[in-house]
Amino acid sequence: MKKKKTTILDVASLANVSVATVSRVVNKQGGVKPRTEKKILEAIAELGYVRNAIARSMVRKETKTIGVLIPDITNPFFSRVISGIEREAVRRGYHTILSSSQDSEDIERNVLDNFLERGIDGLIITTSNEYGQHLERFMDSDIPVVAVDRQLHHYEVDTVLSGNREGAYEAIQHLTNQGFRKIAIIRGPQSTTPGLERYRGYKKALNDHGIDIVEEWIVDGDFGEESGYQAARTLYSLEDKPDAVFSSNNLMSMGALKAMNELQWEIGKDLGFIGFDDIDISTFHKPNLTMIARNMQHLGKVSFDYLRARMDDENEFKHKREYIMSPSLIIRDSSKRP
Amino acid sequence: MKKKKTTILDVASLANVSVATVSRVVNKQGGVKPRTEKKILEAIAELGYVRNAIARSMVRKETKTIGVLIPDITNPFFSRVISGIEREAVRRGYHTILSSSQDSEDIERNVLDNFLERGIDGLIITTSNEYGQHLERFMDSDIPVVAVDRQLHHYEVDTVLSGNREGAYEAIQHLTNQGFRKIAIIRGPQSTTPGLERYRGYKKALNDHGIDIVEEWIVDGDFGEESGYQAARTLYSLEDKPDAVFSSNNLMSMGALKAMNELQWEIGKDLGFIGFDDIDISTFHKPNLTMIARNMQHLGKVSFDYLRARMDDENEFKHKREYIMSPSLIIRDSSKRP
DNA sequence: ACCTAAAATGTAAACGTTTAGATTTTGTCG
DNA sequence: CGACAAAATCTAAACGTTTACATTTTAGGT
Structure with a gap:
C-alpha cells in the first residue's frame, strides 16, 4: 500500500495558504507572519512533507551535487582524498556522486556523460590520461572542474597537486x-x-x-x-x-x-x-x-574548496589556479646506511 | 558567455518532428521510421543535445541513484565494499551517492533526510547503531534498504552479513x-x-x-x-x-x-x-x-544485487532476505605454537 | 475614519521531460 | 481505387517546485 507522496500543494491547502508562502517558509526566506508560519509548520509535520529536491533542481538549475571521478577507491590514497572531499562537501550542503574509472578512458567518458545528464554542479577528477581529449563533451558544458593529483593539459582547469x-x-x-x-x-x-x-x-x-x-x-x-x-x-x-x-x-x-x-x-x-x-x-x-x-584528507578538502569557489561565483578567478601541497619526508630506519 | 542548454524542444523543431518522437529515439523505444530517426540523430549531434536527467526523474519518479551510507570510507573494509557496490551499480546503470557518518547518529539522520529529499531509489547502509530508531523517517518512505555488515533490529530490511x-x-x-x-x-x-x-x-x-x-x-x-x-x-x-x-x-x-x-x-x-x-x-x-x-568487494556486489531486486520489483520477496558470506581462515605463521 | 506605504500573501508561468490517447500516415488486399 | 488495420507521429497534461509580479492585508499617521 504505497502512500502517495505529499506535495507542497497538500501542505498549502491544509494550512490554508498558497504554495508560494509554503515555499517561503520551507526555504526560510522570511517575510511571513509568525502565525502563518506556525500553521504551515504544523501542516508540514502532520503530513510528513519532505520537499522534492528533484523538482527544486529543475527550476533552480542546480543540484547541490558534485561528481567525483577517480581511478580506484580501493587505493588508500584516493579513499583518503575522497574522505576529505566528502567531509567538506556535506559541511557545505553538497552531496557527492562517486565513480571509479579503473583507469579506463572509456569508462571515464561514460561516467562523465552521465554526470552531464544528471547536471552535477561541479566535478573533481583524477584522470587516467592527462593528455586525453576525451573530456571534450564535458568541458564544453561550463561546469566547474578541479583536477586533483593529475593535470589536464588540454583544458584550463584549477588543479590541486602535491610537491x-x-x-x-x-x-x-x-x-x-x-x-x-x-x-x-x-x-x-x-x-x-x-x-x-x-x-x-x-x-x-x-x-x-x-x-x-x-x-x-x-x-x-x-x-x-x-x-x-x-x-x-x-x-x-x-x-x-x-x-x-x-x-x-x-x-x-x-x-x-x-x-x-x-x-x-x-x-x-x-x-x-x-x-x-x-x-x-x-x-x-x-x-x-x-x-x-x-595529508591526503587535506588534499581532498582543498579540492572541494577550489571547486566551491567556482561554483559560487564563476567569475571570481579569471585564470586557472594551482595549489601545491608540500609533502614531508618522514625519516625512519630504512634509509639509514647499514 | 554561457551557452543556453539545448532541450528536446530545440531538437524537435530542428528535426521537424514532435518532442514525443525525439523522446522515443533518445530512449531507444523503437517504433520510429529510420528516416526520421536519422534526422533526429543528426539534429541531436548538431545541437549537442544531452538529455536532462533531472527533468526525466521528475516525471519518471526514479533517479537511478542509490545512496550509500557507511561510517568511514577510509577503513579499507568499507572502501572495498563501496568499490564492489559502485562497480555493480554502474554496470546496471545506477549511480552512487556516498556519505560517511563518522559513526554519528545525528549525521546519519541528516544524511538520510537529505537522501530522502533527493529521492534516491535505494539505500545501502552500515548503521552506527543497530538498535536506533533514528531511521524512522527514512523507513517510512518505502524506499528499499539493504543493511550491510550490520543489522537493523527495528526494521524489516534485507541484510548482507559475514559468517x-x-x-x-x-x-x-x-x-x-x-x-x-x-x-x-x-x-x-x-x-x-x-x-x-x-x-x-x-x-x-x-x-x-x-x-x-x-x-x-x-x-x-x-x-x-x-x-x-x-x-x-x-x-x-x-x-x-x-x-x-x-x-x-x-x-x-x-x-x-x-x-x-x-x-x-x-x-x-x-x-x-x-x-x-x-x-x-x-x-x-x-x-x-x-x-x-x-571478499569485501563481493559483499558490496551482493548488497547491490539485493537492493536491485527490491528496486526492480518491490513485491518479488515478501519477507526480508538475509545473505551470509562465509569468511575463510588464512593460516600463516602467527598462530603457530612457538 | 481615511490614506498610504510596507508587509504579507497569492497567482501563474516556467523548468524539460515522459506518456496516454488522439490523429495522421502508410501499406496491404480485395 | 477504396477500405482498413497497423504503424508512425503528434498533442497536451503531468511531474513538484520556485519566483516575478500582482494583489491583498496590515498598521501607522493624520
Whole structure:
C-alpha cells in the first residue's frame, strides 16, 4: 500500500495558504507572519512533507551535487582524498556522486556523460590520461572542474597537486646524505604528473650531488602493486645491483617490498629504501620505512574548496589556479646506511 | 558567455518532428521510421543535445541513484565494499551517492533526510547503531534498504552479513588445536552484530574445547585503531598474560600489533595472534599473520544485487532476505605454537 | 475614519521531460 | 481505387517546485 507522496500543494491547502508562502517558509526566506508560519509548520509535520529536491533542481538549475571521478577507491590514497572531499562537501550542503574509472578512458567518458545528464554542479577528477581529449563533451558544458593529483593539459582547469618533484628530491638527497650512491627508482607512468615529476626530482637530486644516472636503475611501473613487484625483481636480477631503491607510489612500494621480502634482499642490510606516500606497513616493517607523506584528507578538502569557489561565483578567478601541497619526508630506519 | 542548454524542444523543431518522437529515439523505444530517426540523430549531434536527467526523474519518479551510507570510507573494509557496490551499480546503470557518518547518529539522520529529499531509489547502509530508531523517517518512505555488515533490529530490511561467529569460531579452534590455552579477545562493540557475534564464536569455541573463559582476557575496543592499541597494553599489563590474542577487526589489529611491537611482546615467541579481516601488514609482519579474510568487494556486489531486486520489483520477496558470506581462515605463521 | 506605504500573501508561468490517447500516415488486399 | 488495420507521429497534461509580479492585508499617521 504505497502512500502517495505529499506535495507542497497538500501542505498549502491544509494550512490554508498558497504554495508560494509554503515555499517561503520551507526555504526560510522570511517575510511571513509568525502565525502563518506556525500553521504551515504544523501542516508540514502532520503530513510528513519532505520537499522534492528533484523538482527544486529543475527550476533552480542546480543540484547541490558534485561528481567525483577517480581511478580506484580501493587505493588508500584516493579513499583518503575522497574522505576529505566528502567531509567538506556535506559541511557545505553538497552531496557527492562517486565513480571509479579503473583507469579506463572509456569508462571515464561514460561516467562523465552521465554526470552531464544528471547536471552535477561541479566535478573533481583524477584522470587516467592527462593528455586525453576525451573530456571534450564535458568541458564544453561550463561546469566547474578541479583536477586533483593529475593535470589536464588540454583544458584550463584549477588543479590541486602535491610537491612531487620536491618530495622526491628531498628523499633522494636524504639517501645521498646517508652515503648511498647507487640509487634506483621505480618510476610511475611518465604520462602522469606524479610519475614524471617524481622522476624529475630524482634526476635533479642525483645531478646536484654529482651522481651519474644509470639507465639500468631506472625501471618503470604503472603505479600498481604488481608492477612494483616486478620492478624490484628486475633490479635484483641486475649484475650491478643498486644499494637503494626509491619507489614512486604506495602500491608499487607494497609490491616491491613483497618481492624484496621473497628474495631476501634485505632493507637495512643490503639496501636502503624510501617510498612516496606512507603505507600502513611502514611502521611494522623491520626496519621501519622512511616515507614521503602527505595529508591526503587535506588534499581532498582543498579540492572541494577550489571547486566551491567556482561554483559560487564563476567569475571570481579569471585564470586557472594551482595549489601545491608540500609533502614531508618522514625519516625512519630504512634509509639509514647499514 | 554561457551557452543556453539545448532541450528536446530545440531538437524537435530542428528535426521537424514532435518532442514525443525525439523522446522515443533518445530512449531507444523503437517504433520510429529510420528516416526520421536519422534526422533526429543528426539534429541531436548538431545541437549537442544531452538529455536532462533531472527533468526525466521528475516525471519518471526514479533517479537511478542509490545512496550509500557507511561510517568511514577510509577503513579499507568499507572502501572495498563501496568499490564492489559502485562497480555493480554502474554496470546496471545506477549511480552512487556516498556519505560517511563518522559513526554519528545525528549525521546519519541528516544524511538520510537529505537522501530522502533527493529521492534516491535505494539505500545501502552500515548503521552506527543497530538498535536506533533514528531511521524512522527514512523507513517510512518505502524506499528499499539493504543493511550491510550490520543489522537493523527495528526494521524489516534485507541484510548482507559475514559468517562472524563461524569465522571467529574457526580462528579460536585453530588456536586451541595449536595448543594455545590462554586465549584473549579484543572485542568490538557488543551492540553491533560483528562485535557480538565474533565474541560468541570465541566463547563457543572455548566452551567446545573445554577451556574456561577468563574475564581478564576479554577486553573491549570500539573497532578503532587506538582502542586496539590500548587493549593490547591492558592485556600485557596483566599478571597472568594470555598466550594468544584474537582481535575482532582490522583497525584494532593494527593498533594491537603496534602496541605489541612497542612492548616487545613478540608474536611467534611469546604469543599467538589472529585477527578478523586481512590487513596489508599480514604478509610483511614477521612472522606472517594468520587472519580471517573475506571478499569485501563481493559483499558490496551482493548488497547491490539485493537492493536491485527490491528496486526492480518491490513485491518479488515478501519477507526480508538475509545473505551470509562465509569468511575463510588464512593460516600463516602467527598462530603457530612457538 | 481615511490614506498610504510596507508587509504579507497569492497567482501563474516556467523548468524539460515522459506518456496516454488522439490523429495522421502508410501499406496491404480485395 | 477504396477500405482498413497497423504503424508512425503528434498533442497536451503531468511531474513538484520556485519566483516575478500582482494583489491583498496590515498598521501607522493624520
